[in-house]
Amino acid sequence: MLVTGNDILIPARAGQYGVGSFNTNNMEITQAIIHTAERLRSPVMVQMSEGAIKYGGQDLANIVIDLARRATVPVALHLDHGSSYESALKAIKMGFTSVMIDASHHGFEDNVKETRRVVEAAHAMGISVESELGRLGGIEEHIVVDEKDAFLTDPEEAVQFIEQTGTDYLAIAIGTSHGAFKGKGRPYIDHARIEKIASLTSIPLVAHGSSGVPQEIVERFRAAGGQIGDAAGIADEDLQRATGFGIAKVNVDTDLRLASTVGIREALTANPKEFDPRKIFGPAREVMSQVIEHKMRVLGSVGKA
Numbered sequence: 001m002l003v004t005g006n007d008i009l010i011p012a013r014a015g016q017y018g019v020g021s022f023n024t025n026n027m028e029i030t031q032a033i034i035h036t037a038e039r040l041r042s043p044v045m046v047q048m049s050e051g052a053i054k055y056g057g058q059d060l061a062n063i064v065i066d067l068a069r070r071a072t073v074p075v076a077l078h079l080d081h082g083s084s085y086e087s088a089l090k091a092i093k094m095g096f097t098s099v100m101i102d103a104s105h106h107g108f109e110d111n112v113k114e115t116r117r118v119v120e121a122a123h124a125m126g127i128s129v130e131s132e133l134g135r136l137g138g139i140e141e142h143i144v145v146d147e148k149d150a151f152l153t154d155p156e157e158a159v160q161f162i163e164q165t166g167t168d169y170l171a172i173a174i175g176t177s178h179g180a181f182k183g184k185g186r187p188y189i190d191h192a193r194i195e196k197i198a199s200l201t202s203i204p205l206v207a208h209g210s211s212g213v214p215q216e217i218v219e220r221f222r223a224a225g226g227q228i229g230d231a232a233g234i235a236d237e238d239l240q241r242a243t244g245f246g247i248a249k250v251n252v253d254t255d256l257r258l259a260s261t262v263g264i265r266e267a268l269t270a271n272p273k274e275f276d277p278r279k280i281f282g283p284a285r286e287v288m289s290q291v292i293e294h295k296m297r298v299l300g301s302v303g304k305a
């Protein structure tokens with residue numbers, strides 16, 4: 001069934017498990033996400049970035065909304081990294097049931113102002129809101145934040161920000177970063193900071209940049225002709241530890257990008273004569289389902305629907 005982000009995340013924080021929020025850009029990715037959630041009896045969030053909305057528009061949103069409505073587990077459609085009040089409202093008009101307003105590149109006051117505006121409008125329409133305080137390292141889609149400027153979330157500021165904005169859930173910067181290159185070897189996750197923020201707050205917390213970049217997938221990617229440097233993602237045990245301390249929404253995009261590309265490259269290299277799109281995109285769905293299943297088991301959301 002199609003629900004809001006709060007319907008999924010409030011129980012997740014209370015139950016100390018994480019729920020994957022997976023980015024989609026087409027039908028096969030959406031099917032892999034929602035069918036795997038149903039098979040494992042797991043709640044799930046499907047998210048679209050502004051780039052995905054540009055790419056698939058209402059057509060793609062309608063695919064998500066229809067699958068979500070017919071799903072036998074709770075599914076929310078979430079706007080990922082909404083960059084403005086207008087963008088958030090447009091997503092709500094498109095049928096999104098959860099929106100992020102990412103004003104984290106502003107100073108505290110402007111972030112509060114922008115976030116509060118979206119919260120008031122979204123709440124008037126029964127939609128729940130994610131906001132962000134602190135900046136991830138890595139590339140935030142439209143913003144390049146290099147390491148020295150990336151700053152982690154201050155626990156006291158987080159308390160103030162939540163009080164002043166009414167945000168429903170909060171993305172915090174705790175050492176993760178977007179993309180396939182999260183650090184040399186095991187990326188540093190500031191668990192003390194997560195635990196401090198969790199002890200001072202009661203709303204669901206969000207971890208961006210939470211792809212694990214499984215080495216097995218990276219090796220298959222290279223073996224099937226893909227080129228990638230030494231890729232690294234967040235360790236399963238770091239994610240598991242974080243879900244015990246307030247992290248309830250866990251954003252995953254890169255793992256699906258790698259998995260779908262592995263499926264497609266393997267299909268094409270295995271049979272150069274193939275040109276039936278179902279034989280090319282079908283395998284992508286398979287590999288993505290495996291990766292999604294692993295993530296749901298790591299987060300502890302299996303059987304929670």
Ligand SMILES: O=C(COP(=O)(O)O)N(O)CCCCO
Pocket residue numbers: 023049080081141177178179180207208209210211212251252253254255
């Ligand atoms: O936090 C994430 C995903 O992080 P990851 O790149 O670890 O999958 N997102 O918000 C997805 C969009 C960012 C570009 O991928």
Ligand code: NA
Pocket residue numbers: 047079080081100130251
């Ligand atoms: Na988001």
Ligand SMILES: [Zn+2]
Pocket residue numbers: 081178208209251
């Ligand atoms: Zn993100």
